[in-house]
Amino acid sequence: MSTVETERTPAYLTTLPGDDVRQIMWRFADRYDLQMLVQSSRTVARGPVARVVAEGGRNTHEWSAAKQSLLQAYDDAGLTTLSVEPEYGGFITGPKNMAMALAAFELAWVDGGAATSSLATHLALAPIHEKGTAEQCSKYMGGCVPPRPGENRPHLRGAFALTEPIPFAGVQTRSLAGKVRVEAWNEGEEPLLRVEKRGRFITNMDFANFVTAAVDSDDERIKGSCMVILEEGDPGTFDRGAATRKLVHQLSSTRDPIFNMVVPASRIIGGYTIQDGVIVPNVDHNEVIRAVFRRTRVTVGLMTAAKLVSAIEPVIRYHRNRFRGGPSETPGSPRYELGLQQKEDVLHRLIEVWATGEASASLGFATARFFDDFDPLDHRREEIFETHEIPEGRAGLRALNQVIPQAVEFVELSGRPAAVRDGARYEELAGDELIEFLVGDALANVLCPACKLWNTGHGATMMREAVSLMGGYGITEDCPGFLGQKWMDAQLEATYEGPEAVQRRQLSLTMTNEIFLAQFGQWILELRRIAGRRPGTGACTLASAMELWLWTIRRLQKAKDADGKALYGDKRQGVTFPLADALCWLLASRFQILDVLELEEKTAGSEGEEATEAMQGLVHFFSDLAHTQAARAAGEVDRICTDLLYGYNRHPHWDSEYAFPRGDLESLETVMPGIAACSERDAIDEDGSHAPKAGPCVRFAGMETFQALRAKLGGCGTGSGLAKDRAAHALANVMIPEAQDYPA
Amino acid sequence: MAGFHIVVCGGMVPDPLQSLEPVVGPDGPALKNEAMLPMVLDPWAAHSLYEAAHLAAHAPGSKVWLVSLGPKARLQQLMMSIAQKVSFELVALDGAAGGFSDAYEIARALAEAIEGIPDLDRTRLLLFGGCASAARDAGVTMSMVAERLGLTEQFLGVDMLETDGDRLRIKERVEGGRYRISECDAPPAMLAWATGTLPIPPNNPQLGMQNMRSIMPALARAKSIPLGSGDVAFGAVERPVQRRETRVVKDMPPEDIAREIVAWMREG
Known part of the structure; x- marks a missing residue:
């Protein structure tokens, strides 16, 4: 049978x-x-x-x-x-x-x-x-906290005043023009401070009744910088200033305020001490800013991610309904049912928007979760340093450098299965809070700027793609999902709380931290393991791209350009910034894959056959989306690394040592058979003529590993187009709500 | 006055914005992709819940229970928004909520669950619910629950309830676009609500956190209710036919628009 x-x-x-x-x-x-x-x-x-x-x-x-x-x-x-x-x-x-x-x-x-x-x-x-x-x-x-009914107290609403340079006024964002001086200091009384600050682009200024402002000392009786709290009722000027004529984010209040006020010294955030007749703030403004922006920038990154994911449903609806209502479109016909979704291009482009949205959301939420985990330790930084006798300043940096090898060792041990690693050593290192802090700090210093940079910067570019998918409708106020406004808003998100250049600069410093690079190496191994048990997510492609990036940054850290200048340095932003961009692509793709695996693992036992099948369907789709994104990330990394590694060498000229007089080649052929054939196109004839090209071909000594990695990466993209096709096809079949759940 | 013991029966229905497509599954008729559809609290039942909370807030000693039947995991999702709106104690029943279950079976399950509520004072009972469900629109479930619980004072299509001590003054919709106002000396009574008069309360996360302390245990002990279509056979299910006739008109008075729409509907 x-x-x-x-x-x-x-x-x-x-x-x-x-x-x-x-x-x-x-x-x-x-x-x-x-x-x-x-x-x-x-x-x-x-x-x-x-x-x-x-x-x-x-x-x-x-x-x-x-x-x-x-x-x-x-x-x-x-x-x-x-x-x-x-x-x-x-x-x-x-x-x-x-x-x-x-x-x-x-x-x-x-x-x-x-x-x-x-x-x-x-x-x-x-x-x-x-x-x-x-x-x-x-x-x-x-x-x-909003007053409860019957509670008689003012409701405080605040504004944060850091930004202050006026365009073209020659003021740098890293220096504070806001000043604080001692206004009065009577014996036995709390000092009174005069605070002068002109803010620019300050959110909430239409209604804020208190402001946390960054100021620098303009008085030898106050040390350094600090942040102070200004209240609307304090003596002096609390001028809300002119409304900023911004083109975006118009539902937020933004003005350029002017403050000239007298406040008690107790308004210094974090308090102060008096040392030898000088007011010494317990926390300088840089420490505050570092602690604040480290977290809030992640939130901004997620705002752009939301825009991308929110665009999917309105675009699908628009494409499907595009031709309905026309005189010749009858229900049931492909043109009526699918509209523009009959065309592969719109489906593929929307998949790219969706994949980017998913990757940026994954990176953003992973970073937010990371900070939730790291916060308790981060808040104990000073206590941990004190316990380990880490001094302040340069001496402290030297002391921390001594611990980095142990932190790297811990990261490497953490990546190994418990059965094969040195358990005692692992436990010893795991119990050291300083090592734990350093590992967390190294990740925080990369994840935060990466999330802000990539989500908003590349997000804004992809938002333009989403708008374009709506045709002319996209740039009207009537566009469902407010896509045109979101596109413009994304540009501000790429700028405020530190523009893209600031994030790239931070990354160029933090991504070479040995602890981070050790962790990065472990992530490559992790992705290979994932690829082994779960092919089809793009994990293998991504691991290959990460290997290429890691090899490139190691090489560039030691390499020099054709003029003998070091390639990797603070002033070589043409090198460091693209490399930072490439890293962001990799991180976003990694977290996207991990999120798909989490969904797969946690829904394996969903209640009911139908629910299980539906969840499995989503896992398959998200896997294809992740694979598509991994291939895109790999392409970016390949392009950037190749540009950087080759681009700073000078192409050989015909009068360089790489060009051979044809006569010499013929002589060499007698002792090195085959050389003439190999170098034929780099030969110069007696009359000075040569093959029609820019010069002798470039030699690639020392680049063999890179070329092998690159060739491998190209092959690793196998299947990504099929994944994209499957995902795109699903867009034409997915069930969406009859109408958008918010007005447009 | 000792307040009221208000039990609200409220199920879940697919979000009305979704396209619903009936299909025949292995267990009988169902909705396409039912397991993945976003769900909301049945709108009429939701109104009755808000009315119940409002009444309880103004009648000291009162307490509100929400008895809800639906897939447990979906109920949990639903509670994340409902729990923030008003204070209540959940009685959860784990069963299908696709709109194809028979009203009789549902009524039996709800009545049994209400009978099992500890500390419920049946003499103070006000049974609330929607006058119909957005899923099935049977319009009989609440009456069946009331009958099973022995409640003879029943009011359908309620839009307003005023109390004076134990005394109830009820405004219910009757035919012809009119209201009937009834008076009832005291609970127990059943009120199947139409839209009521109250707006949807704003979300209050603090209240939500408070409610979740009892909601999660309630979900954990939710009794499984096997519901099928029983002996009922569905010959066919289909989506309502949609018609679309678009015309762009400017500056048309609302009265003329309304007149034209009514005429169009009569044509159809």
Whole structure:
């Protein structure tokens, strides 16, 4: 008897991923506080915020009643208290990076300005949260909680004032023009300080009643720089200034304020001591900024990621419905049912937008989670350094350098299976908090700028692609999903809280940290293992691209250009910046693959056959999306590394040692048979003529490994086109809601 | 006055924005991709929940339970938004929620669950729910639950409830676009709500965190309810026919627009 096996089509994408899927991929399935926060943020975003945008609320620079009404909506939804500790009236315990990231993602799904507006209060509170005294935390964090019915107290709303240069005024962003002096200092009383600060591009300034401002000492009785808290009622000038005429993020308030106020010294964030008659702030402004931006930049990166993912549904709907309603389009015909989705190009391009959105969301949320994990240790930095007797300044750096080899050893041991590594040594290193801190710090210093740089910079480029997929509709106010506005908003996200050049510069310094590079090496091995058990995710392609990048950076760190100048250095931004860009592609793709694996693992036992199959379908689709993105990342890395490694060598000329007089070649042929044939095209005839080309061909001594890695990488892209085809085909079949769930 | 013990029956339905396509599955009729469709609390039942919370807030000693039947995992997702809106205690039942289950079976499961609520004072009971469900629109489930619980005072299509101590004054929709106002001396009673008068409450994360302390254990102990179409056979299921006739008109008075739409509908 013969049996006939019917081949069953593997499950694939049937509907757009819902909350249950995202909670698993972004690892908050066990955090009910975060799940509720997502729902709250979404209600505000797709309700009041979307209505204000649809009604043209963005079409003015001024702070309107409609924009003001959104503050109440944020309050009602609990978004205002997001960063506040429970003891002061907040509702989320522990680090809040993931919470801020999710709220920003949901708000920016509709409007980036709304996300910025909602989060700016947290930015104002962040210096106090990170470094403030207990009294400052109590007063300002508690004050930012909306008063309950019957509670008679002012509701504090803050602004964060760091940016200050006026265009063309010759002021550098790294120096502070804001000044603080001693106004009065009576015996036995607290000193009074005069603070002068001109802010620029300061968010929330239309309604903020307190400001955390960065200032430098202009008085020998105050040491260094600090951040101070200014209140609207303090004596002096609290001028909100002119509204910034920005073209983007119009739902956030932005003005250029002027402050000239007298405040008690207790407003110095983190407090102060008096040493030899000098006020010494406990924390200088750089420390505060470092602690604040390290976290908030991740949130900005996720705002652009949300834009990309939010574009998928409106674009699919537009493409499908493109020809419906026409006189000759009948239901059931391909033109009626699929519209523009009949064309491969639009499907492929949308897959690239979606893959980028997924990769940037994966990178952003992974970074936010990382900071949630790292925060407790990071906040104990000074205590850990003290325990290990690490001094301040250069001596401290020297002392830390002594520990780096142990940290590298720990990273390498961590990557090995427990059964084969030196368990005792591993335990010894794992128990050392300084090593743990250094490893975390090395990752933080790469992940944060990478997320901000790639998500916003490349995200803005891909947002343009999404807009183009809507045709002329895309650049109208009527475009569903507000895609045109999102495209422009993305440009601001690439700029504020440190523009792309700042992120690239930071990466060019931090990505050569030996601890990070050791971790990077472990990630390559990890991806190979993943590829072994789970082919089809692009893990192998990505691992090959990472090997190429690692080889390149090692080479460039030692290499010199044709003029003998070192290639890798602070001033060689033509080298370091592209290499930083390449790294970002790799990191985003890695986290995307890990998220797919997480979904696969956690949904293996979904309740019910239908649910299991649907989840498996999503896993297959997301695998193809990850594979597509990995191939794209590999292509970028290949291009950048090749440009950098070859581009700084000078091409040989016909009068160089690489060109052979034909007569010499013929003589050599007698002792080295075959050389004439090999070098034929590099030969110069007696009359000086030569083959029609720029010069003798380039020799590649020392580049054999690179060429082998590159050749291998090209082959590693095998199958990525098929993955893209499958994913694109699914777009023409996926079920989407009948209408968008927010107005347009 | 000791307040009311308000039990709200509220199921979940697919988000109304979704395209719903009926299919015949191995267990009978179902919705295409049902397991992946986003779900919301049934709109009429949601109104009754908000009314219940409002009443409880103004009647000291009152308490609200939400009895909900649906796939457990989906119920958990739903609770992330519902739990932030009003204070209640969840009684979860794990079963299908596709709209093809028989109203009689659902009513039996709900009534049994209500009978099992500890500390429920049946003499103070106000049974709330939607006058119909957005999924099935049977319009009989609440009456069946009430009958099983022995509640003879039943009001359908309720839009307003006023209380004076134990006394209830109820405004319900009747035929012809009119209201009937009834008075009831005291609970127990069943009120199947239409839209009520209250807006959707804003989300309150603090309240949500408080509710989740009891919701998660309730979900963990949710009883499995086998629901099928029983002996009911569905001959065919299909989507309503859509018609689209687009015309761009400017500056047309709303009255004329309304008149034209009514005429168009009558034609159809």
